[in-house]
Amino acid sequence: MTITQLQYVLAVAEYKNFTLAAEKSFVTQPTLSMQVQKLEDELDVLIFDRSKKPISITEVGKKIVAQAKNIVAEAERIKDIVDQDKGFIGGDYTIGIIPTVMPTLLPMFLNTFIKKYPKVNLIIKEQPTDTLIRNLLDGHLDAGIAATPLEIEFIKERPLYYEPFVGYVPKNHRLSSKELLTTEDLDVNDILLLQDGHCFRDGVINLCKSPKNQHEEQFKIESGSFETLVSLSDEGMGMTLLPYLNTLELDQKKKSSLRQFKNPSPAREISLIYHKSELKIQITEALKEVISGVVRGAIAFQDVKIISPLGKN
Template sequence: MTITQLQYVLAVAEHQNFTLAAQKSFVTQPTLSMQVQKLEDELDVLIFDRSKKPITITEVGKKIVEQAKNIVNEAHRIQDIVDQEKGFIGGDYTLGIIPTVMPTLLPMFLKTFIKRYPKVNLIIKEQSTESLIRNIQDGHIDAGIAATPLEIEFIKERPLYYEPFVGYVPKNHRLNGQDKLKPEDLDINDVLLLQDGHCFRDGVINLCQAPRNFQEEHFRLQSGSFETLVNLADEDLGMTLLPYLNTLELDEQKRSKLKFFENPSPAREVSLIYHKSELKIQITEALRDVILGIVRGAIAFQDVKIVSPVNKK
């Protein structure tokens, strides 16, 4: 039994196809199939049922796959130990970031990080919170940046900052005359929302104390863009709520329509999340230090109240 064989088994288990697993593992399909077959022969069990399309994992195969994940992770930890002993911060590192954070946070820290740690090959992917959780569990990404708390057993959460919600209120809106907003001022049917699946949308629904499955009145909006929400608000189709960092690049005319909340301001907690196994922890810590050093200057709010999504994933 070899680590390579176990890695091939994990690839087949993920893709349920030997050809695709071989492509993702950068080997030929006959090589991968032969190594998986050798492992099955050595163990005298079938890990995969090849008679079905797509192939399925046998009951004993499921147990082997789970153990294989642990063994492969522990094997990677050996290199981590060596890297940490040598003080080396480098190698491939895959980071996932949720869509409502990526456009504002990434430009703030990316240039500084790659300049400070040129030996790190940083691979960045925009993913939903649900995808981040699944990919951290499966080992496809090393860490993620997401709104928390998530309270997932196998995930560690390290808060980076607390980002207040800010109201964007057009001139003809009923709340335009107020200096400060209060959560009880909000009417969920009057708030333009991101499309379903965004955790910021869920946080707004929670703030408005509305049921998760409510139906928008008059029209249904399917957009993942805060810019779209702002433009619709300017057409007097309602107000919207923005994360604080998204307000910094608005022009002067649009900034005049911003309304902050009374203290404590509703806010979302944004954290660096990663597997409890802490693989590549030296890179994770370096990334966190860079982000903390930059974001502290951008968000000075202290008196905030964390708003969690309606449904924690």
């Protein structure tokens, strides 16, 4: 039994297809199939039922796959221990970033990070929170950047910054004359929202919930981008809420439509999240240091109230 064989078993278990598993493992399909077969012969069991399409995992195979995940993770930890002992910060590091954070945060820290840590091969993927969490659990991501708190047992959360919500209120809107907004001013029925699946959308709806503000389906436009929501607001379709960093690049005309909230301002907590096994923790720490440093100068707000992305305060 070898670590490589266990890695191949995990690939087949994930993709339910030997050809695709071989492609993702960067080996030929005959090589991968032969190694899996050798392991099955050694154990004298069938891990996979090849008679079904897609391939299914046998009952004993499920137990083997679960244990294989632990063994492969511990093998990777050995290399990680050596890297930490040598003070080496390098190698592949895959990070997922939620869509409402990636466009504003990535340009702020990426150039600084790759110059400071040139031996790190940073692989960046834009993923919604649910996918990000699943990939952290499966070992496909080393870390993620997401709105927290998530309160998930196997995940550690390290806050990076607290980003206030800002109202975008066009002319002739009922709130356009107000200099500062309060949460009591908000009516979810006249706020343009991101489409379903974005945690920022859930935070906004949570922020607006009150006995007098029920989400009625009278008129609704949902979009996947803040830019579209701003344009629709300008067309008189309603107001919207933006994360603070998304307001920095607006032109002066559009900035005149921005309205801050009275303190404490509603805000979202953005954190670096990773598996509790803490593999590649030296790279994680380096990433946190760089991001916290560059964002600290961009967000000066201190008095905030965190709005949970889980639909609860």
